[in-house]
Amino acid sequence: MRVPDNLLFSIFQDQEARIKKVLSEKTLDIATGRRVRALSDDPSTTYNVIQLKSEIAQLSQHSQNRLFADTNLTYADFTLGKMEDTIKRLYAEIIRIKNSATISSDQLIAMAEGFNQSIRQLLDRVNEKLGQNYIFGGNALTVKPFDENTLNYQAGAGDFKVWISENSKVSVFLEGGRVFKTNLYVSRATFNSPTDSFSSAGSITIKIGANTYTINYGGAGEPQSIQELANYINSNLGDGIQAFVSTNPNGTYSLALSTKDLSADMEFVSITGDFSTGFDNPNILQAIKRVKDKLENGIYPDEFDLFSINRSYDIVAMRRSEVGYVLNVVKNLQPTQENLDLVLKKQKSDLEDADIPESMMEYTRYRMAYEALMRIVADQKDLTILRYI
Structure with missing residues (x-):
């Protein structure tokens, strides 16, 4: 039975449009590497991609904060370690003075200069900056923590903290008034x-x-x-x-x-x-200055002086251990965040990116289907689409 020309043409048009549409989509998949290029292409998938992008952006911010915290806390740990060394030397000096019964007032006055230099070193440490911010200035980032004359703390009343995960934040600039407070x-x-x-x-x-x-x-x-x-x-x-x-x-x-x-x-x-x-x-600086002032006046250090220097050392060591604990938490978070970043990006890629080998196979298959359709029409009517245009 002979197929009417208009029916054949209608079938040919429908098949050609369908095949060309698929060929066009696969061509774009291969050219752009994207399976979803607009919200209208696949609203559900696009919504999931947007959600994943938001999670990746948040994770990126947390990772930057973690690195920021790592850098600052590492420097704080280093600074506290140097302060430990200085106070340990002062404690050894006090022990030496107390164990000697022959030190004169003039010698005590001369020894006060060594204490004075150590106080200046400690003052420089507690007023250390990282970039434009003081590491012991708390949440008043650009205010110098300790007054050079009174040695009073004068900066922020709390630590400056950053979020390093969705549910956790850590102190990166510490309140010096708390860190160096004595009991x-x-x-x-x-x-x-x-x-x-x-x-x-x-x-x-x-x-x-x-x-x-x-x-x-x-x-x-x-x-x-x-x-x-x-x-x-x-x-x-x-x-x-x-x-x-x-x-x-x-x-x-x-x-x-x-x-x-x-x-x-x-x-x-x-x-x-x-x-x-x-x-x-007195804070740690002031407790040490009290001993220095006594030496300057030729006054022999007493048991409380020895105790206060030792207590100052112990407090700095305790604060350093606290910083070290937080620093360890921060460093241990790095591999977790890196793995999560890979997982989220893989999920996003699976939803958003085209499977290039599969798209190329699909393109080839539909191209062959299109050529076969052309041959069928040509065999049936000895015509090409050009005869109908």
């Missing part, structure tokens, strides 16, 4: 002699962690001098508090207190009597 306290009230009697009875209430201590003095049956008060504290509260009678740079005496626990802090709840003027809480 050493020296009474502002001074006495001409450790055995001078108190002029006004009172009490000191101190909170350390969950424990509260109330120390009465000056009344009947209570300590009557700072020497007796220090002895009483050490005998009765020695599990939480250490007390010293310390010579001040001007030759007077003060009550010095510290927590037994290195990581604990001391809060003064209330103070009455002779000590109502309160207690100073």
Whole structure:
């Protein structure tokens, strides 16, 4: 039965359009390397690709933050290590002075210069910058942390933190006021002699962690001098508090207190009597300067000086271990982020990119189908598409 020309032409048109459309798509797949080139091509796949791109961008930001944290914390660790070395030398010097009974006042004054140089070195360390930011300036990135004259902390009131993962952020610029804070306290009230009697009875209430201590003095049956008060504290509260009678740079005496626990802090709840003027809480630089000032005045260092230098070293070592722990977490995150990046990019590629070998095979197959269609028409009517145009 002979096929009508108009029906043959209609069939030919439909098949040719379908084959040409597929050939065009496969040609674009091969040329661009993309299977999805517009939202309208495949809305569902495009949405998934957009989501993956967002996750990849977020991961990239977290990876940059991780590298940023790694760099800053590594430098902070290095700086704290150098400070440890300096304070260790000062401690050894104090030990040498205390073990020698023949050092004169003039020699003590001369030794003060070495302490002064060490303080300048420490000051340079705590005011170190990485780029334009101070590593111990906390969240006030460009404010110099410690005043060169008073040695007071004057920068940010908290650490500067960055997100290194979706659920985790770390400190990269540390608050120097916290890092170099000591749990050493020296009474502002001074006495001409450790055995001078108190002029006004009172009490000191101190909170350390969950424990509260109330120390009465000056009344009947209570300590009557700072020497007796220090002895009483050490005998009765020695599990939480250490007390010293310390010579001040001007030759007077003060009550010095510290927590037994290195990581604990001391809060003064209330103070009455002779000590109502309160207690100073020197930072590490100021604690070392106190010793330097005494040497400059030819005053021999006491047990509290030795303790304060040792405590300063221990605090710096503790802060360094804290930085080291965070740094270890940051470094261990690197392979996890790199693997996740590969997985996300592979998922995106699987959705978005064309399979070039498969597209080439499809292109060849449809090209052959198109040529076969042309031959069928030519065999049926001895015509080509050009005869119909």
